Amino acid sequence: MTETDLTALPAAAKIKWYMNLIPEDSFLAHLFTVDTLVKLARIALSLALGLIFIGVMLSIVKRFAKKRLDARSGDLVIKIAQYIGFAIIAINVLEAANVDLSALLGAAGIAGIAIGFAAQTSVSNFISGFFLMSEKTFTVGDVISVDDAMGSVYSVDTLSIKLRTFDNQLVRIPNETLIKATVTNITRFDVRRQGIKFTVPHDANLDKIKAVFLDTALSLAGVLKKPEPLFVISGIAKDGVDLFLGVWIAKTDWMPVSNAFYNSLIKNFRAENISFAHSTMTIHTIDNYQSID
Numbered sequence: 001m002t003e004t005d006l007t008a009l010p011a012a013a014k015i016k017w018y019m020n021l022i023p024e025d026s027f028l029a030h031l032f033t034v035d036t037l038v039k040l041a042r043i044a045l046s047l048a049l050g051l052i053f054i055g056v057m058l059s060i061v062k063r064f065a066k067k068r069l070d071a072r073s074g075d076l077v078i079k080i081a082q083y084i085g086f087a088i089i090a091i092n093v094l095e096a097a098n099v100d101l102s103a104l105l106g107a108a109g110i111a112g113i114a115i116g117f118a119a120q121t122s123v124s125n126f127i128s129g130f131f132l133m134s135e136k137t138f139t140v141g142d143v144i145s146v147d148d149a150m151g152s153v154y155s156v157d158t159l160s161i162k163l164r165t166f167d168n169q170l171v172r173i174p175n176e177t178l179i180k181a182t183v184t185n186i187t188r189f190d191v192r193r194q195g196i197k198f199t200v201p202h203d204a205n206l207d208k209i210k211a212v213f214l215d216t217a218l219s220l221a222g223v224l225k226k227p228e229p230l231f232v233i234s235g236i237a238k239d240g241v242d243l244f245l246g247v248w249i250a251k252t253d254w255m256p257v258s259n260a261f262y263n264s265l266i267k268n269f270r271a272e273n274i275s276f277a278h279s280t281m282t283i284h285t286i287d288n289y290q291s292i293d
Helices: 003-008 011-020 027-031 034-068 071-096 101-118 120-135 175-180 206-219 251-271
Strands: 143-146 149-156 160-164 170-174 183-185 191-200 230-236 241-250
Touching: 034 071, 071 120, 120 170, 120 175, 149 170, 160 175, 170 175, 191 251, 206 230, 206 241, 206 251, 241 251
Parallel strands: none
Antiparallel strands: 143 149, 143 183, 149 160, 160 170, 191 241, 230 241
């Protein structure tokens, strides 16, 4: 057959002609049959269509997550959509390959039970991630405190979150731990209160201390006027009078304003001869000690 005659043949006839070139008893003849080629074509088509579907689905999910969800919830939803999409592709490819899914699902069920026992911690962390997502306690960039760890949320993953501490270390905290622990979101709200606790002597002039405190707070740039600074007599102890002073600072100015307020308050207290109380101890001595026989 000439090249011109081969070009004129239909596609199915061309495939059959090429297949006749392979010796019937060879390994290639058993491997490259018409049914095998059709099956490979179906698998390739299922894989290609599946990848296109996953790409479109993820694009829609990402746009939805960006508009409606915070960074933490959005990342988790996107990862779940990826897992579901890849599972759909795998099922379609197996069906295209004429694999008996009933037997495969039975084997997968048995394997799933075994894997479930071996991966209880991972499953627990994965499920805990859903509860954390629904609570919306924090998001990427927030400064949080979890037990003894404190830092900004660096990333939110399926099984854990990662904190970047203030000394530039990375701390991984499993989601299950977050569910059980006390989590404090330090930067959730726009303003924070800086509280100062100290004790002054019993005979200290409290009105003078309050006046110096308010003058210092209201004259310092960055200390908010609303809410107003707080002056509280929190108790009377054996060493003196316990005071609590509070000022409100925007979270964006927290560090410089807090340092400046402490520095100004100490200077003004010294200038007005306001001192702090110290623990005292009275020792009684016995001058005439007589032994008892």
